[in-house]
Amino acid sequence: MRPTAALTFSALLAAATAGLMPAGALATERVVVSIKPLHSLVSGVMEGVGTPELIVDGAGSPHSYSLKPSQAQDLQDADIVFWIGPALEPFLEKAITTLGNDARKVALMDAPGLTLLPTRSGGAFEHHHHHDGDAEHHEEGHEHEHGDEADHNHAAAEHEEDHDRQHADADEHEHGDAEEHDHDHGPIDPHLWLDPENARVFVGEIARVLSEADPENAKTYAANAKSLDDRLDGLEATLTDDLKPVRGRPFITFHDAYQYFEHRFGLASAGSISVNPESIPGAERVAEIHERIAELGAACVFAEPQFTPRLIAVVTEGTGATSATLDPLGAELDNGSELYFSLLENLGASLRTCLADRS
Template sequence: MKRRSTSALPRPRAALLGLIFGVIAAPALAAPRVATDVAPVQSLVTQVMAGVAEPSMVIQRGASPHSYSLRPSEAATLENADIVFWVGDELTPWLTGALDNLAGNADSVALLHTDGTLRHGFRDRVLAEAGHDGHEGHEGHEGHEGHEGHEGHEGHDDHEGHDDHEGHAHEGVDPHAWLDPVNAQHWLGVIADTLARHDPANAERYQANADAARDRIDGLIRQVRGELEGVHDEAFIVFHDAYQYYERRFDLNTVGAISLSDARDPGPAHIAEIRDIVAERDVQCVFAEPQFNPAMVDTVLSGTGARTGVLDPLGSEIPADGDYYTTLINQLSERLVTCLSAG
């Protein structure tokens, strides 16, 4: 007697079994394909997506985001994205057109523009009279819902209402907002909510990951406050006016910037003014940046007793993973303390 092959089952029965096993074996819906602009944003998204998928980054490490030409592979990343998380056109004005042309169907989230983000006005320069007292009032801080208890919220009112910097700022928002860890905490929630809308099956995981990351940043804020405790009054110059979010959060004494917030080259008059500030304000350190020509730092330092260090708002040498953001904030504090306390 011949054994009947399962492949010869009557068609209705075979179809039924195929339906049953097809339902059982059906793969879960794919997670959203996510693109990010710069490493700080990629790190925050990576933390929220942990255990689900990994985001891609479209700007090459070590390059200045203020002006950039997309490679074909980076353009393809945008074309394939379901969601794009980016800081905003204040940081990458060229990316607006690329998003329109390449990622028109993607959900584009400009984190700097989200309600609850603490924003500071764009500065032409940092002057000596600014120091601790030159911080203008901030804009756009509607509150971080659900995080009222975070220690990082302390001190928002310390810098409001000062007019010392009046006349030196122009319209616009400084885009380097990730350097305030409280903004990073807020953005984690925005990222989790956006991902959950696209991928409800993993919504609980996204929220749990964001909550854990916010708790880690609470600890980071406390740690960095302690590390910087002894250098609040030490005057320093930065290469690129990219650090005011960090300065304000941790009450630091920046008295000058060689370049502007959007990285435009300074003129000879501004370089001369910075040299005068170094001499008059007993500036301890002048910080270079790896993305820009160090020759201007050498010009400012020439003939002075100031030391030099390196600060990088994008942490170009830090591995681009979930730990990147914590490492970036720690690296800034370590380098500031090393240079400012060496005298």
């Protein structure tokens, strides 16, 4: 018979009081997470056991972050590091190898069962290449695999091949042309957390890894993961209903980070202002986006907290488009287990409000 939660807690409490915590138990202060949305999910799984450390806090961008000395020490002491992978956090690729040499590195982009979407090329991508039929498809209920199976498998295979190439080509990416290389995500779009179905996969993988490292608390991790899974199910259902009225209304983003959210909820992005959020788009790109906004009758142009909104006024002038803010990382949200849910709720509310203004 499996022990009850009460007995398990009592046993752990007694061991801790006596200074005899089992050797296999996890030193929870040594769990390190790269970005705020992942930190939120890890925090949720670890609820009641411990709190993970966060690297990229506030309005920091994982595409161009520089480690602080204290964070380098966190990596040095880490037992487990959760991150998306080198395609999103290139600054961590060498750091977790040299500093976190003894840590278990968990690139959640490699978790089985994820929905993987190819990186969209250029700033003014065609929305119909990615969204035809999505509205009908998503009303059929949530599944863990979406879209054309052949395309999905091809994208996944390219991801596997590129994972090895990224390690070999790291130096080249660091010194290449800013517009073409600094923000090169590879063949797979790495902003996976903006699909709640992918978040469900992450939660399962996080719970599995933590349970292997800390079997004494496996029951707590499993219970927390089940609770998160249920909440993610409800979140997806709510967003699906809330966003139905604005499906098909074109909009422009500053940074092409929202493909997974668009794909899940059948939204119609018409393009992005800048391929590389670390580079200011040139006059030609600004003119191109201005023309495209007018041509498509784009309802909204969205800025982000991390980047200057000055360009928004330029590209929307005379087009009739309104502007708002989308925050893919939760830069202005309090860290913790609630952040992920607030993040997606805020994305949905911003899109629904701005796009509804043009109804």
